[in-house]
Amino acid sequence: MALKVLHALDTARTQWYHFKAIIIAGMGLFSDAYDLFCLPPILRLLGRIYYQKSHLPTDNFDNNDNNFVIHRHVDSALLGVAFLGTAIGQLVFGRLGDRIGRRRMYGLSLMVMILSALGCGFSISTSPSCVLVSLGFFRFLLGVGIGGDYPLSATIMSEFANKRTRGSFIAAVFSMQGFGILASSIVTMVVCGIFHGASHPKPKEKTPSEADLAWRLILMLGAIPAAMTYYWRMMMPETARYTALVELNVEQAAKDMEKVLDVSLSQIAEDESLTLPQDPSSYPLFSKQFLRLHGRDLFGCSASWFLVDIVFYSSNLFQSQVYGKYLGKKYKSNVYEDAINVALFQAILAMCSTIPGYWLTVYFIDRIGRRKIQMMGFLVMALVYFAIGIPYTSYWQDNINAGFMVLYGLTFFFANFGPNTTTFIVPAELFPARFRSTCHGISGAAGKVGAIIGAVGFGSASHGQTEDHKAVKIFLVILGGVCLLGLAVTYFFTPETKGRSLEENEE
Numbered sequence: 001m002a003l004k005v006l007h008a009l010d011t012a013r014t015q016w017y018h019f020k021a022i023i024i025a026g027m028g029l030f031s032d033a034y035d036l037f038c039l040p041p042i043l044r045l046l047g048r049i050y051y052q053k054s055h056l057p058t059d060n061f062d063n064n065d066n067n068f069v070i071h072r073h074v075d076s077a078l079l080g081v082a083f084l085g086t087a088i089g090q091l092v093f094g095r096l097g098d099r100i101g102r103r104r105m106y107g108l109s110l111m112v113m114i115l116s117a118l119g120c121g122f123s124i125s126t127s128p129s130c131v132l133v134s135l136g137f138f139r140f141l142l143g144v145g146i147g148g149d150y151p152l153s154a155t156i157m158s159e160f161a162n163k164r165t166r167g168s169f170i171a172a173v174f175s176m177q178g179f180g181i182l183a184s185s186i187v188t189m190v191v192c193g194i195f196h197g198a199s200h201p202k203p204k205e206k207t208p209s210e211a212d213l214a215w216r217l218i219l220m221l222g223a224i225p226a227a228m229t230y231y232w233r234m235m236m237p238e239t240a241r242y243t244a245l246v247e248l249n250v251e252q253a254a255k256d257m258e259k260v261l262d263v264s265l266s267q268i269a270e271d272e273s274l275t276l277p278q279d280p281s282s283y284p285l286f287s288k289q290f291l292r293l294h295g296r297d298l299f300g301c302s303a304s305w306f307l308v309d310i311v312f313y314s315s316n317l318f319q320s321q322v323y324g325k326y327l328g329k330k331y332k333s334n335v336y337e338d339a340i341n342v343a344l345f346q347a348i349l350a351m352c353s354t355i356p357g358y359w360l361t362v363y364f365i366d367r368i369g370r371r372k373i374q375m376m377g378f379l380v381m382a383l384v385y386f387a388i389g390i391p392y393t394s395y396w397q398d399n400i401n402a403g404f405m406v407l408y409g410l411t412f413f414f415a416n417f418g419p420n421t422t423t424f425i426v427p428a429e430l431f432p433a434r435f436r437s438t439c440h441g442i443s444g445a446a447g448k449v450g451a452i453i454g455a456v457g458f459g460s461a462s463h464g465q466t467e468d469h470k471a472v473k474i475f476l477v478i479l480g481g482v483c484l485l486g487l488a489v490t491y492f493f494t495p496e497t498k499g500r501s502l503e504e505n506e507e
Contacts (some may be wrong), residue, residue: 027460033180089147094441109148300493357416377418389476
């Protein structure tokens with residue numbers, strides 16, 4: 001027997017509250033992308049500030065980019081601790097979201113993000129070791145907050161949405177990452193532009209001391225969007241599905257939905273003799289019955305997210321080739337111009353590839369379906385990586401041209417119009433209400449393990465080998481193989497969830 005309040009949610013027309021929920025939930029993903037993608041230009045700044053070998057006289061200054069390279073282990077550590085924190089946050093907040101409630105944990109995860117972003121800017125001291133250790137610590141905490149936001153945002157949006165447009169709503173929440181990438185680039189260019197206009201340092205001069213303030217300011221500004229939505233998150237009611245199916249308070253669920261959706265209480269109030277359709281304590285997480293009913297789905301969601309994140313975060317394998325071709329030599333730019341060039345490249349890539357991919361998913365997800373989009377994305381990404389990797393030594397290594405840039409952009413386009421978005425959506429639709437946030441967190445944590453392998457493991461393995469074109473070729477072909485494995489996992493283990501209620505999907 002379907003509860004009236006849940007039926008009302010599934011059949012509700014699209015209204016203002018749905019769009020408000022997208023903005024409120026999406027700000028966490030916006031901040032996630034901002035904090036992740038502001039790191040490449042900030043690493044340029046840190047390399048200039050803490051690793052520039054320009055204390056020598058100018059006439060002994062090498063015209064060599066190695067004067068500005070941040071140590072690879074530092075680069076990897078800053079990426080790795082953030083991803084590790086994200087994985088822990090997904091597991092912890094995902095479980096607490098099912099045990100304590102989505103709404104109660106939602107504000108806490110956002111507050112952790114805000115305070116950690118501010119903490120990054122206040123990283124202590126100005127010596128390399130102290131400032132980078134403290135920055136790594138705050139980025140770990142920032143990752144915990146960001147990780148907590150993943151399962152809570154996806155679950156809340158899925159439980160508020162109607163079944164006809166649920167995929168588009170969740171995809172719209174996730175697509176806020178694209179605007180976060182763009183915002184990080186714009187803020188970086190504006191801040192560095194202001195500092196550049198004030199000091200006009202020459203490329204071969206020692207990096208001015210005020211540059212140490214620029215990167216801190218960029219990181220701290222990332223707290224503003226999250227802080228702006230904190231009040232509205234606290235004003236959101238608990239989702240009706242959690243209140244009715246987990247807390248077993250159907251009457252309160254109806255009252256909460258009356259406040260936010262255009263329905264009268266008489267339409268969604270239940271009879272006093274109502275018997276709830278299931279006992280929430282019927283079987284626990286990871287019991288034999290859970291694994292029999294949901295183990296296959298959990299494996300499919302986790303494995304797909306794991307594989308796509310290996311590929312998505314391994315893009316830095318040949319990013320250095322693109323930077324070297326289109327951004328010029330670092331020793332010919334001053335500290336601010338160097339960071340602006342990287343940020344501008346990221347902004348162009350976001351506008352031409354990343355953001356269109358996100359929003360095509362928003363448009364097509366409830367027309368084509370999650371499974372087909374995910375399979376298509378993995379397939380096209382595999383073909384693109386093979387197209388770059390197989391002829392790399394015979395053609396691309398000496399021809400980083402417009403054709404290469406198109407293929408490079410397609411990897412991001414079909415990641416977002418494909419598995420990078422759908423792996424966020426599907427776990428929020430497949431599992432029972434009392435396990436939904438937990439299972440999304442488990443799937444996302446598996447993805448972040450893949451991100452660590454991609455960004456840290458593959459990146460470290462390739463570091464110092466960008467001139468070894470055979471090694472780059474092998475790495476790229478491996479990434480194509482990973483995409484094909486993702487296609488196989490999707491085909492065999494990922495069910496279609498389009499057009500059905502959450503309760504129908506869990507059955």
